[in-house]
Amino acid sequence: MMIQKTIDRKKLDERVVHMPWFVQQFIDYKLPDLSPSTLLEYVRDYEQFFNWLRAEGLSEAGGNAEVTLLELERLRMESIVGYRIHLTTRTEGTNARITVSRKMSSLRSLFHYLSQIAEDENFYPLLKRNIMAKVEIKRIHKPKDTAAKLKGKILEEDELLEFIGYIAEGYGADIQNNKQALHSYEQNKERDACIASLILNSGLRVSEVVNLNLDDLDLANKLLYVYRKGNNDETFKTPVYFREQSKDDLTHYLTLRQTRYKTPKREKALFVTIPNGQKEGKRMTKRAIQAMIIKYAKRFGKPYLTVHKLRHSFATDYYLQNDIYKTKEQLGHASTETTEVYAHLTDKTMSEAIERRNEASTGL
Structure with a gap:
């Protein structure tokens, strides 16, 4: 395994254990297809999202690992809009539009997996309601814009x-x-x-x-x-x-x-x-x-x-x-x-x- 990949894999292993079990399952599912560096960015995005959920009272979890599927199912569109506003206006470092788009795409990937791919013991989707399916993520990174x-x-x-x-x-x-x-x-x-x-x-x-x-x-x-x-x-x-x-x-x-x-x-x-x-x-x-x-x-x-x-x-x-x-x-x-x-x-x-x-x- 190449050097940077080894370093990122170690960091990924250290951080993913502090995630809910269903996020750990998602990371395992993606590991053969995506690099540890990409998955590490996913985990960082989920850490930020779960921290926000808990700070806003949308999750009763004491730590990110205790965030539940039911809490994700109960999210309303106004909550997702609120999170996007948080990403673009927070005083400790606002995110560029392309960064916000990437963070929302990370969430979409997780919610899609939980609602369309992962199954419980009765063969039903782990996530019964996918709020992120309603979120339109516009393409920001166009070649012409990048060139400009x-x-x-x-x-x-x-x-x-x-x-x-x-x-x-x-x-x-x-x-x-x-x-x-x-x-x-x-x-x-x-x-x-x-x-x-x-x-x-x-x-x-x-x-x-x-x-x-x-x-x-x-x-x-x-x-x-x-x-x-x-x-x-x-x-x-x-x-x-x-x-x-x-x-x-x-x-x-x-x-x-x-x-x-x-x-x-x-x-x-x-x-x-x-x-x-x-x-x-x-x-x-x-x-x-x-x-x-x-x-x-x-x-x-x-x-x-x-x-x-x-x-x-x-x-x-x-x-x-x-x-x-x-x-x-x-x-x-x-x-x-x-x-x-x-x-x-x-x-x-x-x-x-x-x-x-x-x-x-x-x-x-």
Whole structure:
């Protein structure tokens, strides 16, 4: 099992035992089809919902594990509306529309399972009345809307190379008066530039980068073997190509990996760090990589840039030279609908259509 998946599965197991028995049954039912990370988000959504039910007096349970099916059956539409208002207006951190939509979808999935799939000892549905069946969840995440939000917030054209170069050299000049920051930078600049280069030249997700091992790398053929998101077959790794620049950056980093980070031979991770207070190199975490990119992005003058926007940057650049189907495969998308974002970002589809019309009219 890949590293992040193992961590999420452990967290899931720890939290699901504090859920009602019917939620535990639902999670078991979904486990073969959904990743532990997705199911962990489900459990967090249910924790929030049950906490709200109890706070509003809609459940008499002393803890979330004691919430009953009967209490769910008795919920009225006004209660669900009230919960949505709570999610969008609570003072300790309001949720974006897409987050509210996801949380409501999590509830719909649970209620659907309880009312349509799960059975009691008499073969009747566990939940006799499904209030969530009345709730319409509008699609928020449209490719065109996503593209509009990304406009101007990703790296384009020469900026891809400039950002990698800034991490490799430019950042040091900007922090030369900060001895502590400079020391850390000198220790990690080759590794950090290599990670940015790999994402900008392959489109890998941060979780895929974290999970990379040394033996997943085929430098000669510019290939990586990765566990793709949504693929629950833990015996299969998908081959993903990367560009020539990353080959050079990876080659350079590998000459430093063992000696600079005092990496023991038992550590198989491709990208390593020496945690504070420790003496040996260990696998970098997703959070560490995310924080690292944000640090460089701010100094580079792109404070909105994140790891995921590096992936968007690669995808947009790649789509300009390839069709939507090749882009879908390179990024590991489940469908071309997700990949449509890059068509809207580049306006490639429209511009090509205009060119074809011109060619037809001129007889070319």
